[in-house]
Amino acid sequence: MELFTNQVLAGIATGAIYACMALAVVMIYQAIDHLNFAQGEMAMFSTFISWQLMQWGVPYWAAFVITLAFSFVAGIAIERILFKPLAKAPVLTNVAGFIALFAIINSSAGLIWDFTIKQYPTPFGSAPFLGSQLISTHQAGMIGVTVLLLLGLYFFFQYTRIGLAMRAAASVPESARLVGINTSWMIALGWGMATAIGAIAGMLIAPVVFLEPNMMGGVLIYGFAAAVLGGLTSPFGAVVGGFLVGIFENLAGTYIPGVGNELKLPIALALIISVLVVKPAGLFGRHIVKRV
Amino acid sequence: MSAAEEVVAEGHQAVEAVPKRAMTLGTGTSLVVLAVLLIVPLFVKNFIIFQMTMLLIYGLAVLALNILTGGSGQFSLGQSAFYAVGAYTSAVLMEHANINYALTIPVSAAVCFGFGYLFGKPALRLSGVYLALATFALATAMPQLLKLNFLEHWTGGVQGLVVTKPDAPFGLPMSQDMWLYYFTLIVTIAIYIFSVNLLRSRSGRAFMAIRDNEIAASSMGVNVALYKTLAFGVSAAITGVAGSLGAIAVQFVAPDSYTITLAISLFLGMVVGGVGWLPGSFVGAAFIIFVPNMAESISKGLSGAVFGVLLFLVIYLVPHGARQVAILGQQLAGKLRKN
Numbered sequence: 001m002e003l004f005t006n007q008v009l010a011g012i013a014t015g016a017i018y019a020c021m022a023l024a025v026v027m028i029y030q031a032i033d034h035l036n037f038a039q040g041e042m043a044m045f046s047t048f049i050s051w052q053l054m055q056w057g058v059p060y061w062a063a064f065v066i067t068l069a070f071s072f073v074a075g076i077a078i079e080r081i082l083f084k085p086l087a088k089a090p091v092l093t094n095v096a097g098f099i100a101l102f103a104i105i106n107s108s109a110g111l112i113w114d115f116t117i118k119q120y121p122t123p124f125g126s127a128p129f130l131g132s133q134l135i136s137t138h139q140a141g142m143i144g145v146t147v148l149l150l151l152g153l154y155f156f157f158q159y160t161r162i163g164l165a166m167r168a169a170a171s172v173p174e175s176a177r178l179v180g181i182n183t184s185w186m187i188a189l190g191w192g193m194a195t196a197i198g199a200i201a202g203m204l205i206a207p208v209v210f211l212e213p214n215m216m217g218g219v220l221i222y223g224f225a226a227a228v229l230g231g232l233t234s235p236f237g238a239v240v241g242g243f244l245v246g247i248f249e250n251l252a253g254t255y256i257p258g259v260g261n262e263l264k265l266p267i268a269l270a271l272i273i274s275v276l277v278v279k280p281a282g283l284f285g286r287h288i289v290k291r292v
Numbered sequence: 293m294s295a296a297e298e299v300v301a302e303g304h305q306a307v308e309a310v311p312k313r314a315m316t317l318g319t320g321t322s323l324v325v326l327a328v329l330l331i332v333p334l335f336v337k338n339f340i341i342f343q344m345t346m347l348l349i350y351g352l353a354v355l356a357l358n359i360l361t362g363g364s365g366q367f368s369l370g371q372s373a374f375y376a377v378g379a380y381t382s383a384v385l386m387e388h389a390n391i392n393y394a395l396t397i398p399v400s401a402a403v404c405f406g407f408g409y410l411f412g413k414p415a416l417r418l419s420g421v422y423l424a425l426a427t428f429a430l431a432t433a434m435p436q437l438l439k440l441n442f443l444e445h446w447t448g449g450v451q452g453l454v455v456t457k458p459d460a461p462f463g464l465p466m467s468q469d470m471w472l473y474y475f476t477l478i479v480t481i482a483i484y485i486f487s488v489n490l491l492r493s494r495s496g497r498a499f500m501a502i503r504d505n506e507i508a509a510s511s512m513g514v515n516v517a518l519y520k521t522l523a524f525g526v527s528a529a530i531t532g533v534a535g536s537l538g539a540i541a542v543q544f545v546a547p548d549s550y551t552i553t554l555a556i557s558l559f560l561g562m563v564v565g566g567v568g569w570l571p572g573s574f575v576g577a578a579f580i581i582f583v584p585n586m587a588e589s590i591s592k593g594l595s596g597a598v599f600g601v602l603l604f605l606v607i608y609l610v611p612h613g614a615r616q617v618a619i620l621g622q623q624l625a626g627k628l629r630k631n
Contacts, residue, residue: 100607102556103597103599105514107594107600109598224428228422272429
């Protein structure tokens with residue numbers, strides 16, 4: 001029983017990261033109807049920025065805040081410079097754009113910081129949390145930061161004018177434009193926020209997976225799995241999906257014989273496909289009816 | 293409107309969004325290309341012959357993706373997985389069962405067709421981004437599937453398998469590289485002709501109807517489910533053949549040769565060559581073989597960045613890839629002739 005509780009709690013902790021990634025993916029998907037395949041690499045780059053700041057002697061939380069600001073601006077810049085001209089282009093062109101961005105960021109991170117694995121500090125420490133053996137303080141910190149972030153986002157979207165405007169621009173762009181919302185800038189804002197959320201995920205997971213240019217590959221796939229499970233059109237679903245995928249991954253790794261660490265990515269694949277087969281819109285997604 | 297936007301808009305006017313006719317080269321051009329492909333290897337070094345072989349092999353893999361995307365409008369970021377299945381099928385048959393290399397190729401085509409068909413089954417319900425996502429996950433998971441413990445006896449686990457390079461048959465006075473090149477060329481031509489005919493056939497028109505408007509196609513009586521899985525299966529089979537040839541040419545298979553990077557390269561090859569234009573596949577293949585080499589020679593690790601930047605330039609300036617360049621070239625030549 002203790003093993004079970006332990007695994008579930010650890011699953012919730014990694015699930016928090018998947019939830020962040022999924023949320024970032026869903027935010028961009030809501031805004032422009034495309035999956036950002038470069039989301040993981042963007043998060044990885046942000047994490048490297050914070051690492052570099054700390055190497056220069058900036059304290060952790062200051063580096064954290066500076067990185068968030070940097071990521072927010074960088075996200076907006078990427079949208080304005082690279083993806084705004086592609087707004088009316090076919091899906092294929094957009095997928096190619098994301099793939100190109102993926103390659104550029106991955107390769108530049110390798111050029112600047114090389115491909116060796118680096119230690120990344122945790123601000124919470126790695127002692128057992130509150131003296132219990134179930135969960136470490138870093139895992140507790142991951143859950144705590146994610147919950148704070150989610151609450152913050154909830155209040156932002158529910159109770160602020162600009163949050164409302166962003167929701168309007170994402171769901172009915174034409175009508176939103178008619179009531180005077182600058183939908184184009186709302187999209188850029190969405191990119192900025194998604195990039196910042198991704199940066200949080202990257203900085204929280206880096207102490208666990210270590211810092212290197214390919215560190216987010218697996219995390220992104222789980223983020224996608226979470227987003228699909230919850231429904232690509234539902235931010236709330238993305239978060240629930242993230243926690244579920246985290247728990248499922250850990251339990252499958254522990255209890256299904258032969259899975260272990262090797263088969264963890266194939267599990268995400270199986271999960272994505274089975275969700276899409278059984279319930280294509282995900283748990284909380286909207287079903288979209290198409291017409292000719 | 294920014295400069296980049298104007299260019300994109302012009303690009304869309306200059307060329308149709310998807311090619312309706314002119315899927316292939318003209319007869320004259322085709323014969324010239326064929327002659328070059330036949331004669332050049334007689335005069336160059338083995339290393340260049342090897343590179344030309346790889347060009348044909350990647351060209352086949354890009355062609356396969358082109359049938360899927362340019363033909364039926366489905367995306368795949370997971371072609372590396374089918375390439376790997378083909379490569380491993382050949383390697384395992386050759387090394388464990390001592391089967392002749394040429395016979396392993398139809399086997400891996402059949403295996404990959406089955407694999408692609410089965411993967412395409414659930415993919416029926418997925419369109420656009422969802423399919424891209426599922427195949428992206430497949431490509432990421434593939435190296436780990438190949439490393440599985442209980443397959444290790446067959447696949448050689450992390451170490452992979454060494455494949456013997458075949459000698460020229462019937463005592464032909466040819467080096468192994470040259471024989472393999474001509475063997476690959478024959479397979480490539482056969483598949484190319486098959487693909488052209490497939491896209492021109494009734495099935496090909498069904499693919500394109502689905503690509504242009506799935507709902508309209510189904511209301512016209514096209515069996516959307518059947519043709520979508522069929523396109524997936526055919527594409528996987530051709531990719532598998534390319535994988536087999538690749539394994540024989542490189543003489544080695546290992547899980548880490550078939551990562552997401554390979555899938556991305558093939559996708560880039562298709563975009564650069566022009567989606568839906570079959571000869572473009574080989575232009576795209578040249579791009580994905582030579583550009584990384586050149587970039588690596590400037591600085592190690594640079595190739596990804598160069599790839600990405602070039603790809604952005606392509607999608608902004610010539611959204612229809614090599615096909616658009618070819619058409620522009622033709623128009624220019626036409627103008628010169630008039631003057």
